[in-house]
Amino acid sequence: MVTLCAVGCATSRTGVAPARPTTAPARAPLQLSIVYPGPTDVVQAHDSCFLFGAVRGGAGPVTLSVNGTPVRVFANGAWIAWLPLPDDTLAVFRLVARADGDSALQDWTARIAPRFRPPAGRAAWIDTTSFAPAGTVALPLGEGIRLAVRAAPGATVWLRLPWGAAIPFLPDTLPGEPAWGVRAFATVTAAYRLPPAADRYVAWLPAAALCPDGKAACATLEVIAGRDTATARWPLSVGLVDLTFPSVVVLNDDTAHVGTTDSLTPGKAVPWGTYNWFFPTGTTSVLSGRWNDQVRLQLSQHAVAWVNASDVVPLPAGTPPARGVVGSVRLEPGPAAVTLRVPLPGKLPFQVTEQERSLTLRVYGAGSDINWMQYGRTDPLVTRMSYAQPTADEVTITLDLARRVWGYRTRFDGRDLLLEVRRPPQVDPERPLRGRTIVLDPGHPPLGAKGPTGLWEPVATLAVASKAKTLLEQAGATALLTRTDSTPLELFARTHFAELHDADVLVSIHANALPDGVNPFVNNGTSVYYFHPRSVALARALDVALVAELGVRDLGMGRGDYALVRPTWMPAALTEGLFIMLPEQEALLLSDEGQARYARGVVRGIEAFLRERAQEP
């Protein structure tokens, strides 16, 4: 993909360079490097994209232009450009760098993701890449499927079914959807308002057996525009799920027995949605639908969750669902935690939700027979237990706490479900870090972003974490790093490490990068992410401290579905202190001083969080 310059580079040196003292270092010729988009990258934007890299060598001030647009070159040679893209699958960028008596030229070809183009000369057309859903779906009879497709605007659109019926499509009158990167990373998303999509159509398909083998008796989409008609087979096969004799499944996210997972299967409210439940291995449930590689579990009469089909193992046909009652519960106080023991009829699905000073356990598929709620030895942490039966087959048990939630975890013990409520540490308000165990996670590898001069995120995060470790130890804390070298480490190993060491706080350190299509000059700065409510105060304190240290724009904190902030045993946050792809922020990540500032921000943020907790009544 790289066209190295044949002419024009490293030229015109003779006769221009003045005589130099012999002690001067040899001047290297000007060299251009492009880090992004690399030869294997496919740009996913269509309007504009960023390019970044570095200019090396040369003497005196260096100027750079890309396709004639001047681009600022920083002292270390780093640069980033934001440029319009052609309406094509290839973009050629001409880079010209000049320095004192030297120049370099390079034509760089970037690949752009192809997009559908309506056929020329046709009034009726169908974007055959836009069928949603496509693939294999199975649902109980009577449910329906929302269909969406892109086709010629202003057309009459029908789905013709093999048994003679036809379903009408209506235009989707809502504006188009901006790319997810814009929603997630742009500082002002209102600027991305899109016009209504005149070429999008929607319809409702009641679930009925359709196209069972993916070939015979399928549905056909018909688009009529003027005197032109386009047709295409809708690539969807629909099956029916029988709930009269339900299929019972058991969850196991480690069916390959590699033993490197957290033994939790995440559940989503919609296929491929964000994580909303975390079911331990061994949980059983009833299967009530399939959507390609997603399986729907019927948790109770009114609750469903979608999980990865690869985490679902069918039990022998005829296995009855684990229905029954939740029995009397008991608190068991221990040195590090107070444990709630909940007798269940089987490994039923459940969910724990936290509020500031309470935890609620919801058990699906059971009724309450909680005759007794025993507090065991009188313990100050749990002030009150209560239960409710919000629906016929869901039971909730709420523990009110004397202190704000620090952490909790769950596990099955035979048929009993155990909910361990962690005792908050005794924090010294004068020296909040003294005696605390802090786990720092230097983000990546595997993966990790790269900066214009080639700085790799894992290198920067390890340097920052090592400096923060020293500062934490000076303040009297035990500081542990999830990795101390460049060996790749999976996400589960990192959170497992923090839990194994009973970390009081877990902070994962990263450097940010933008997805394609988002302008890097106006969308950059410091942000911090959390997942569970107990970590909000930690994320806020880290964000305040990092902004004060780093002096870049405050993008604020956010809730993010990241593995490193999902552990339940301790408050956890993930810092995106700087954007590695911006020259001045990459320079901070490269320098001792910048790394020290990032490290100080992390340590001061943790300290401020602990101090606030120490002052809790």
Ligand SMILES: [Zn+2]
């Ligand atoms: Zn990262």
